[in-house]
Amino acid sequence: MSKSKNIVKNNKALSEGFDAHVLVIRLSAMGDVAMTVPVLRTFRAQYPNVKITVLTRKFFEPIFSGIDNLEVYHADVEGKHKGVFGLSKLSKELRGLGITAVADLHNVLRSNILKKFFALRGIKVVQIDKGRAEKKALTRSVNKEFKQLKTTHERYADVFEALGYPVDLERHTFPEKTALTPEILKLTENSTKKWLGIAPFAQYESKVYPLELMVEVIEQLDQGEAYEILLFGGGKKEIDLLNNIDSKYKNVINVAGKLSFEDELKLIGNLDAMLSMDSGNAHLAAMYGVPTITLWGVTHPFAGFMPFGQPMERAILPNLAKYEQIPTSIYGNKVPAGYEKVMHTIKPETVIEAINKL
Template identity: 80%
Template sequence: MAKNSSKNPEKHILVIRLSAMGDVAMTVPVLRTFRATYPDVKITVLTRKFFEPIFCDIENVEVYHADVTGRHKGIFGLNRLFNELQKLNINAVADLHNVLRSNVLKTMFSLKGIKVVQIDKGRAEKKALTRSQNKVFKQLKTTHQRYADVFDSLEYPIDLDAHQFPEKKRLSPNIVSLTQNSTKKWLGIAPFAQYESKTYPLELMVEVIEQLDKDDQFEIFLFGGGKREMDILNNIGSKYNNVVNVAGKLPFEDELKLIGNLDAMLSMDSGNAHLAAMYGVPTITLWGVTHPFTGFMPFGQPFERAILPNLTKYDLIPTSIYGNKVPPGYEKVMHTIKPKTVVEAINNL
């Protein structure tokens, strides 16, 4: 009987996306659409334990924790991880990361006859978009569509236009205590990014917050992480009536629920933009040396919600995909985005 039943094994896809937070968040609309299209196919996401709450609203999706700094570290750790994953009866792998670790796992699964499809990151066209000479300045395929293409290659085509956002999550007591059930519009502001080159100057962001606080229309929630950012946000929050620092005040799961209940989010080209967009929250993004053409525009957000620096003056933008390459003279590109422009964009929403 066991041999006969193995001819029709349960369809079970392993999805690999280990980091970073924004890239992990961008998988959510894709996986939601997949689940709606193929409800009988089981999905297991291999990612960091911290990211598990990101997937909590997707039915029949389980998360397997990759402990890449501990028991799954190095080649022996990856072999241990592979042996653990084998017990889940995986019969296809969607590698949405395509890095050294996932390449090692790809080899292991392939040797067992399991089909693995990896994301095409479009490195050549991204290089053409970011180079200074003979730049090919055009919109590239979105990261969301690149993820969807992986499932297409596994013979599970999905249409992201059919995606549906979930209902808003009920607020936890922690969130109610923090927000005081404010009846004003709830605006999230995430003023930080991995690189300074795509972080709006703090003094200009304070001008934005000051004007919005003065208008008295919004309850403003500040998002960030790490001690330095928390100290800065605590300092800003203490100066205004309608501003609350969220950083360090809520567990990640509650922070996501709060983000999902916002009326709007203002973010850099960073993870918080993608967290807000995965809930359908109108999201305004501020861009520095990167650009939406690279394919990292938050899901479902119109291009008009991207506020760009002066591209006539700084015509080499985008200078990099992630913001880690800044040509001489491009250190202050975001100073060309005026606080008044940002405030108007928020009010127009």
Template identity: 80%
Template sequence: MGDVAMTVPVLRVFRETYPDVKLTVLTRKFFAPMFSGINNLHVYHADVDGRHKGVFGLRRLSNELHKSGINAVADLHNVLRSNILKTLLSLNGIKTVQIDKGRTEKKALTRSQNKIFAQLKSTHQRYADVFEALGYPIDLKTHTHPKKQSLTPNILSLTQDSTKKWLGIAPFAQYESKTYPLELMVEVIEQLDRGDRFEIFLFGGGKRETDILNNISCKYNNVTNVSGRLQFEDELKLIGNLDAMLSMDSGNAHLAAMYGVPTITLWGVTHPYAGFMPFGQPVENAILPNLVQYDQIPTSIYGNKFPAGYEKVMHSIKPETVVEAINNL
């Protein structure tokens, strides 16, 4: 989801730069609401669990796209499925350019020996490079964020027209190695709730996360669990109306940033140098663990690999540090 969210600012710039080019996004149906604010953009649903599943399904998808009149393809994913689709489309004479994920320099950044610790190109710029290779150069510095969307009755039933600052907190990530310890996050929430300055909205997904967030929210006056209570489209509208978001290095950070919401991120064994800093966010909004104590960070790009002794890197981020960053913001 985070990868898809990172395409949104890039596509906004593309649309503003080339308003007459027909633009179609191929993605899962669930992700379609992310693109709803971009004018003259068509979303084509990839049913990868149904009619477009497997090699024969991808052949069917390729034929459908060919019949739609597509002239060129920007592959912003570069995985097995998109590689197969690229080959099939190429056989029909359609030009395809794939993202260069920079695997060699990322390997140098994450290796334990002879690490090259340097800022790599952002993923957003890597997306933009694909369009340039297709003959459509864009300048991400020209990006402008959309206006805040109107709140639906379902959202208003949660927000209750609160006049406090609206703070989103997304405490989960795909891997535990880049998830802030729950007991420390509860301390953060407790301190923020005690100050009575914020209306706090908790974001997550799935039954386990929903149950955890319900158990947390019921203990505090200013905390509401959003998980499981809104459709994804409404959840995005609420995120776009937040005053700030606190997130891990995960999808919710990118969802907030694509709306221009100030976003504070907490990092574990990953690092912003890999190119996954949320769009338009200053480096000061990234809170890192103790890099002197854990000098092999980043140990991986996605947080799925780390050496022994790095299980608790995020314990070196104190709750007071997080609260101070939010209050300062």
């Protein structure tokens, strides 16, 4: 492409009334995508004259609803954008939008390939520093450096600062609650009780509170009549388990598989509180300002994945004196021998007390 054509394309943002056009890359996973939202909201408030396009999977688009002057571009990494040639095609499509800078909040093989294509066209790319060395020191069993690391939200903000757009997360404001759809009202029967969301699953078993203990929590809360308990999950196995719990308690409603993702997000945004594992649902609730209690297994908030705006006292941890190697991993995929049942040290009464305290 000639230099003159490059100038025309890069001036597209200017012709639309914007000073610049920043591409934000975050393809997965759901929790990590959700953690971009408070940062992007704040960016939008501070830099209204900068257009944002988020490159992510189509399924995640509803996560960004409500952020002005933000568009979502679908990455079809299993289809037309698969492989190096597909990514070359994707970079060409994105350049056609008039992108002036790229914030890579993912820093994986795909985004690294895209970085090279953008660099060839003179477009600045800044990638997230994931702090791998710090996280390795935090999770090793010998000479562990047990300390709070920079949060993922802060790492995202650092990328924008390096692009010339400092983001002050202290200035973040949460959106107003959205109106409930007829589908949500029908499912919840428009209950006037406190709406408590419970998301009892996570990607790795090491981060899942034992189901029999979670059932104890649900049973005691159900007897109190104060809450409408809404269960969240996904996948046939999880849905079957939640349906079974739903059938046993009068104040429990299984949401999984009954709403579109867009409606599920609207419901989460209207909760009075959320109880979740160290998982995506915690970050979905937190991005709406919903008080979120998290239960942790072999992972730990010090790694930087505490839900946005939630105080540390809302993180319920296992017995760290007994299991001193925690955190054993960042994502929960490494479980030393003898650490399979760390979450059994979290008593149902502790969880219930935390919920009632909210």
